[in-house]
Amino acid sequence: xxxxxxxxxxxxxxxxxxxxxxxxxxxxxxxxxxxxxxxxxxxxxxxxxxxxxxxxxxxxxxxxxxxxxxxxxxxxxxxxxxxxxxxxxxxxxxxxxxxxxxxxxxxxxxxxxxxxxxxxxxxxxxxxxxxxxxxxxxxxxxxxxxxxxxxxxxxxxxxxxxxxxxxxxxxxxxxxxxxxxxxxxxxxxxxxxxxxxxxxxxxxxxxxxxxxxxxxxxxxxxxxxxxxxxxxxxxxxxxxxxxxxxxxxxxxxxxxxxxxxx
Amino acid sequence: xxxxxxxxxxxxxxxxxxxxxxxxxxxxxxxxxxxxxxxxxxxxxxxxxxxxxxxxxxxxxxxxxxxxxxxxxxxxxxxxxxxxxxxxxxxxxxxxxxxxxxxxxxxxxxxxxxxxxxxxxxxxxxxxxxxxxxxxxxxxxxxxxxxxxxxxxxxxxxxxxxxxxxxxxxxxxxxxxxxxxxxxxxxxxxxxxxxxxxxxxxxxxxxxxxxxxxxxxxxxxxxxxxxxxxxxxxxxxxxxxxxxxxxxxxxxxxxxxxxxxxxxxxxxxxxxxxxxxxxxxxxxxxxxxxxxxxxxxxxxxxxxxxxxxxxxxxxxxxxxxxxxxxxxxxxxxxxxxxxxxxxxxxxxxxxxxxxxxxxxxxxxxxxxxxxxxxxxxxxxxxxxxxxxxxxxxxxxx
Numbered sequence: 001x002x003x004x005x006x007x008x009x010x011x012x013x014x015x016x017x018x019x020x021x022x023x024x025x026x027x028x029x030x031x032x033x034x035x036x037x038x039x040x041x042x043x044x045x046x047x048x049x050x051x052x053x054x055x056x057x058x059x060x061x062x063x064x065x066x067x068x069x070x071x072x073x074x075x076x077x078x079x080x081x082x083x084x085x086x087x088x089x090x091x092x093x094x095x096x097x098x099x100x101x102x103x104x105x106x107x108x109x110x111x112x113x114x115x116x117x118x119x120x121x122x123x124x125x126x127x128x129x130x131x132x133x134x135x136x137x138x139x140x141x142x143x144x145x146x147x148x149x150x151x152x153x154x155x156x157x158x159x160x161x162x163x164x165x166x167x168x169x170x171x172x173x174x175x176x177x178x179x180x181x182x183x184x185x186x187x188x189x190x191x192x193x194x195x196x197x198x199x200x201x202x203x204x205x206x207x208x209x210x211x212x213x214x215x216x217x218x219x220x221x222x223x224x225x226x227x228x229x230x231x232x233x234x235x236x237x238x239x240x241x242x243x244x245x246x247x248x249x250x251x252x253x254x255x256x257x258x259x260x261x262x
Numbered sequence: 263x264x265x266x267x268x269x270x271x272x273x274x275x276x277x278x279x280x281x282x283x284x285x286x287x288x289x290x291x292x293x294x295x296x297x298x299x300x301x302x303x304x305x306x307x308x309x310x311x312x313x314x315x316x317x318x319x320x321x322x323x324x325x326x327x328x329x330x331x332x333x334x335x336x337x338x339x340x341x342x343x344x345x346x347x348x349x350x351x352x353x354x355x356x357x358x359x360x361x362x363x364x365x366x367x368x369x370x371x372x373x374x375x376x377x378x379x380x381x382x383x384x385x386x387x388x389x390x391x392x393x394x395x396x397x398x399x400x401x402x403x404x405x406x407x408x409x410x411x412x413x414x415x416x417x418x419x420x421x422x423x424x425x426x427x428x429x430x431x432x433x434x435x436x437x438x439x440x441x442x443x444x445x446x447x448x449x450x451x452x453x454x455x456x457x458x459x460x461x462x463x464x465x466x467x468x469x470x471x472x473x474x475x476x477x478x479x480x481x482x483x484x485x486x487x488x489x490x491x492x493x494x495x496x497x498x499x500x501x502x503x504x505x506x507x508x509x510x511x512x513x514x515x516x517x518x519x520x521x522x523x524x525x526x527x528x529x530x531x532x533x534x535x536x537x538x539x540x541x542x543x544x545x546x547x548x549x550x551x552x553x554x555x556x557x558x559x560x561x562x563x564x565x566x567x568x569x570x571x572x573x574x575x576x577x578x579x580x581x582x583x584x585x586x587x588x589x590x591x592x593x594x595x596x597x598x599x600x601x602x603x604x605x606x607x608x609x610x611x612x613x614x615x616x617x618x619x620x621x622x623x624x625x626x627x628x629x630x631x632x633x634x635x636x637x638x639x640x641x642x643x644x645x646x647x648x649x650x651x652x653x654x655x656x657x658x659x
Contacts, residue, residue, distance in 0.1 A: 038305070064450060070387035071373070071380040090376050091369020094387050096308035097591075098450050105305045106369070108298030113369040196453045205449045206386050209442075209465055213389065217435055224336050224431045231338035 004080040004125060005059060005179030006134060007150040009157065010191070011164050012141035013052040019043050019133035019142070023056075026121065026132045039105045042118040043133055046192070051184070053191045054142075056133075057082060057103045057118040058171060059179035062201030065095035065104060073115075080147065080179040081120035089115060100175045100197050120179070147179060154183055176201030278614050285611020288604035292366055302602040307592075311601035314587035315609055316363030318444055319580050320356055321394070322468075325476030327353020327401060328437035329506060335430040342503065344496050344631045347408060348487065349480045351629050354401040355619050357394065363612050386446045393440035400433045408627040441472040448586060458530050458541045459590040461521045467514060471579050474510035477503040478552075478575035485569050487624055501563050507575055508556045515549050540581070540589050548578015 017035065023043035024031045030040065036055075037044045043056040063082045066074040073088040074095065091113055096104045107113035121131035125144070129135075134142040143150060154169045170182035175197045182193070189195040292300040303310050330349035333339045365371040377391040403422060410419045422429075445468030452460055461467060481500045488495040522531060531541065552574040561567035592599055601609075623629060 067382075067384045068387060068450060069382055070385045070391050071376040072382035072385075073380075088373075088376060088380050089370060090373035091371075092367075092387060093308040093369065094385075094447070096305065100451075100453065102306070106297075106308065108303065108305075109296050111293075111296050113296065194453065198452070202450050202452075203384060205452065205462075206446055207384060209446050209449065210384065210386060210389060213439065216439070220435050220438070221431055224332075224434055225427075228336045228338075228427055228431070231336070235338055 001078040002146045002148075003061075003078070003179060004120075004145060005147045005150055005181060006120070006131060007143045007145075007154055007181045007183070008054050009141050009143075010051055010053060010182060010184045012139045013045065013054065014139045014141075015045060015047060015052040016138060017045055018136045018138060019054070020045060022132035022136040023118070037103065037105055039107045039116045042105075042116060048191050051186065051191055053193070054182075055103075056180065057120070058101050058175075059118075059120055060100075060175055060201070061177040061179065062175075062203055064098045064100055064175070064202045067203035067206065068094045068098045070094065077122060079122070079125060081122040081125070082117075082179075083119045083122050084115055084117065086114045098202070100202055101194060150181055154181055157183060173199045175199075176204075278618060281607075281610045281614045284607040285614070288607040288611070289366075291604055292608065297369060300602065300604040302599060302605065304597060304599075306595045306597045307599045309587060309591075310599060311588070311605045311609055312363060312367040314584045315580070316367070316612055317360055318583040318587055320360040320363065320612075321441065321444060322472045322475055322579055322583060323479050323576065324353040324356025324360070325437065325441060325472035326480040327356075327404070327476070328397075328433050329473055329476040330480060330503075331404065331430045332434045333506075335427060336434065341499055345480055345484060345499055345503070347629045347631075348483060348624070349476070350401065350404050351408070351620065351623055351627075352479060352483060354398075354405040355616055355623070357398040357401055359612050359616050360394065361398065362615075363608075366608055386443050386449075390440045390443045390447070393436045393443070397433060397436040397440065400429055400436065403429055404433065408623075408629060411628050412626070437472075438469055442466065442469040444468055445586075451591070454591050454594040455586070456530075456537050456590040456593055457525060457527055458537055459586045461517075461525070463517050463521065467517060470510045470514040470517070471582060474507045474514065475575055475579040477507050478572035478579075481568060481572040482576060483620065485565070487620075487630065490621065491624065491630070493630060495565065497563075497565060497568070500568060504556045504562055504568060504571065507572075508553055511549055511553050511575070515545075515553065518545065518549070537585075537589055537593065540585050544578055544581045544585055547574055548581055552578065 020035065020041065020043055021031055023029075023041065027040075027042060032038075032041060034041070035044050035046055043054065046053045046055060059076075059080055059082045061076075063074060063076050066072075066076050066082060069089075070092060071088045071090055073085050074082055075085065076082050093106060093115070095115055096102075096106060103117050105116045107116065121129070121133075125131060130144045131142075134144040143153060145153075151169065151172060158165045158167055158169070164185060165183055166186060166188075168184075168188065170184065170188050170193060171178040171180055174194070176199065182188070184191055187195075288300060297303060301310060301312075326349040330342055330346050333342050334346050361374075364374065368374060377388050378395070382388045403425075407419055407422050410422070442465035445464035445466075448455055448460070449462070449464055477500075480503065484495055484500060487493070522528060531538065552571045555567060555571035555574070556562045558567075562571060588599060
């Protein structure tokens with residue numbers, strides 16, 4: 001199955017917040033005047049000096065949340081969305097701590113709290129539909145489709161009207177690539193997006209250590225057992241010699257015999 | 263009735279019950295109102311005091327168990343045997359309390375067992391979870407002879423004794439894995455951790471500090487229990503054990519200097535913001551000072567000097583874990599996290615339970631070697647024990 005995603009063109013967004021409304025409706029959340037990600041808002045549009053910047057899960061190609069979750073509650077689907085299996089979650093919040101885009105939110109006031117984030121309307125796109133925010137956008141600032149097509153489309157827009165865009169598609173390389181892409185009229189750092197992220201997927205940082213564990217366990221155990229064998233053997237020999245010495249002291253004739261052998 | 267109780271109300275007794283009362287109030291709020299009402303955690307700051315202190319420090323301070331068990335059984339350093347049981351007891355209680363504390367911090371504590379069947383081998387947390395579960399089991403078995411001996415159960419003691427070596431090897435492997443992996447937890451957030459604390463060496467730094475702080479904790483509790491139970495302290499043993507701390511801290515110090523050079527951190531080191539000050543406090547008071555104290559024979563061979571050095575090691579490691587988990591990520595989060603009163607109350611309660619449990623166990627179980635007054639042990643008193651007082655004493659019987 002081809003990976004799908006969303007291309008968000010920040011030069012087109014007019015700040016009508018229709019996507020926020022659609023998001024609230026889809027999740028059954030109350031609509032809100034606070035334009036910020038929260039446990040009741042999985043899509044937010046933030047006004048940064050006149051540019052409307054959209055925030056939601058970036059659906060990384062190699063998601064950090066999926067890699068850090070100790071119970072595998074996150075899944076990168078073949079279709080592109082990163083989805084959350086709440087029944088697995090034990091609430092350690094490592095996903096929140098680790099997400100390079102600071103996306104996951106938590107139901108802090110619930111006694112059975114869930115992590116919340118956008119799921120790219122997985123149920124809708126699986127049936128061949130579009131994500132709610134894309135469908136509802138009146139300015140066509142959001143395009144849904146196969147990731148390769150989106151990148152080609154973004155490149156086309158940049159080359160056709162280079163004065164409108166900075167020459168960078170955010171999300172192609174960031175943290176190893178994401179399924180949500182941005183085009184912007186000015187520098188992404190000025191718009192509050194993370195630009196310090198490495199080009200490689202972050203899970204490689206922990207995998208570099210984790211992948212050594214089987215070897216470590218094997219050789220570590222072997223070495224410790226070896227050390228024990230040596231020290232234990234030494235102890236046995238020492239005790240044997242001591243016993244021998246005691247016997248000799250108790251039986252002088254034996255010592256003479258020993259000397260005879262030499 | 264009040265008159266009957268009056269003599270029992272010591273300062274520490276009152277302090278203990280006050281801490282317990284506050285902790286129980288906080289517990290009720292936590293489990294009836296949720297994490298939001300009881301903590302200062304937020305979407306921007308999802309890990310706080312309970313992870314930083316209760317988990318990261320809790321596990322590190324319990325490292326004495328594997329260090330001493332490994333020394334005695336694997337390296338056959340019999341001289342450390344008298345402090346083996348207190349070290350194992352501390353470790354066992356430490357891990358039980360870590361699990362207990364985790365029940366507060368997890369949003370859904372009833373799912374705590376999920377890593378057992380829901381695997382994700384790419385997760386550092388998954389590995390830590392498994393190691394902690396297995397190592398707590400190992401510690402329970404290593405601790406069990408103290409109970410069996412008390413109850414005079416011979417057969418279980420024989421069984422445990424026969425599997426001691428594999429148990430200890432497993433304990434050392436599991437400990438070295440998860441002690442270091444607690445540092446690996448932060449490898450995946452290079453852009454969030456303040457540069458002074460981020461390093462590709464984090465797992466090794468965590469392991470080294472655990473090895474350093476284990477003996478220091480054993481030393482401190484030997485001092486405290488020698489005062490509480492009016493026993494003689496095993497000073498020569500503890501002084502020798504201090505070498506382990508010096509060696510580990512020395513390597514740690516070199517690695518930290520290497521980080522400064524290889525990551526180009528000099529400008530951060532000499533920036534006296536809150537991070538800079540706490541970094542200096544951690545390095546000077548927690549690393550350099552104890553190394554110096556432990557290297558000077560006239561200091562380390564005195565009770566006072568050794569105690570002080572150990573105390574600085576312990577405080578230094580606590581500061582290190584808190585710095586990494588709180589100080590180092592606070593600037594990125596921009597929230598200025600400080601734990602809520604209820605977070606502090608729960609943490610203090612857990613520490614108090616630790617002290618009380620250790621005291622109770624030390625009082626009622628054969629934890630400390632009986633002081634020899636020249637008289638032999640009653641025959642058959644320790645025939646099957648996993649941890650004889652010393653091999654010489656057993657053979658001389």
